[in-house]
Amino acid sequence: YFIATQFSDLLWPPLLLLGVEKVEIDPGNTAFTPLNFISYPFSHSLLTSVLWAVLFSAVYYFVKKEKRGTLILFFAVLSHWILDVFTHRPDMPLTPGETTFLGFGLWNSVTSTIIVEGLLFAGCVALYARSTKAKTKKGTFALWGLVGFLVLIYVMNLLGPPPPNATAIAWTGLSMWLLVAWGYWINKTRYEI
Numbered sequence: 317y318f319i320a321t322q323f324s325d326l327l328w329p330p331l332l333l334l335g336v337e338k339v340e341i342d343p344g345n346t347a348f349t350p351l352n353f354i355s356y357p358f359s360h361s362l363l364t365s366v367l368w369a370v371l372f373s374a375v376y377y378f379v380k381k382e383k384r385g386t387l388i389l390f391f392a393v394l395s396h397w398i399l400d401v402f403t404h405r406p407d408m409p410l411t412p413g414e415t416t417f418l419g420f421g422l423w424n425s426v427t428s429t430i431i432v433e434g435l436l437f438a439g440c441v442a443l444y445a446r447s448t449k450a451k452t453k454k455g456t457f458a459l460w461g462l463v464g465f466l467v468l469i470y471v472m473n474l475l476g477p478p479p480p481n482a483t484a485i486a487w488t489g490l491s492m493w494l495l496v497a498w499g500y501w502i503n504k505t506r507y508e509i
Contacts, residue, residue, distance in 0.1 A: 318499035320392035322492065323368055324400075327359040329489030332482055339482050346405055346423035350478035351485070353404070357412035362397055364412065369393035399436075403429065430474075437466075448506040455505030462498050 319326065331337040337359060342352035358364050373390035377383070401408050404419035422429050441463055450456040479485045 317389070317392055318503075319496050320372060320389045321396055322496070323372060323393045324359045324365060324396045325489065326492055326496070327368070328356060329486040329492075331356070331359055332486035332489070339485060341478050341481065343478050346421070347426050348403075348423035348429045348474075353407045357409050357414070360397065360400065361409040361411050361414065363410065365394055365397035403433075426474075433470075447508060448503075449509050450506050452505065455502065458498070458502045458505050462495070462502060465498075466495075 328337065332339060337356040338354040339356070340352040340354055341350055343350040345352045353360075369390045372393045373386045376389050377386040380386075397408065401418050402420050403422040405421045405423065406417045406419040408418045410416055410418070422432060445459065450459070479488070
């Protein structure tokens with residue numbers, strides 16, 4: 317589930333490095349982020365998000381043969397695009413090559429963004445913490461360590477300077493795979509209740 321919800325953002329850095337998708341550093345583009353998403357039709361368009369959701373959930377079904385998890389993963393991958401539409405300014409493409417873009421612009425207000433994203437994050441952490449139990453103390457420390465680390469990154473992104481260039485964004489974005497490994501490890505140290 318951790319990979320599924322971030323799948324679009326996990327695809328994005330390699331596509332930036334390959335020059336397939338483009339972002340510019342543009343402080344003031346929105347109040348919350350200095351990034352101007354010029355083109356990201358393969359990682360973040362509605363059509364490709366649906367296709368990634370189908371592919372991702374199909375692979376899961378092929379391996380696990382579990383219908384409920386397959387459906388949840390499909391919607392988890394797709395949820396990224398839906399939530400991005402709420403936060404982004406109108407730069408979310410419907411299809412590759414599209415000239416119509418969606419975005420409700422939550423990022424135009426720092427306060428609203430922090431409140432909405434903070435409540436969503438806290439709600440998801442609470443849901444996971446209530447529906448799982450640590451097998452040992454390692455499971456407790458691993459979970460709350462990741463939560464603390466993610467909050468720290470969020471604050472640093474909010475208060476820190478803009479990234480120096482798009483290449484730096486891409487290389488930093490690739491490090492998100494380490495968070496996936498951390499999430500996988502956490503899940504191994506906990507069990508569902």
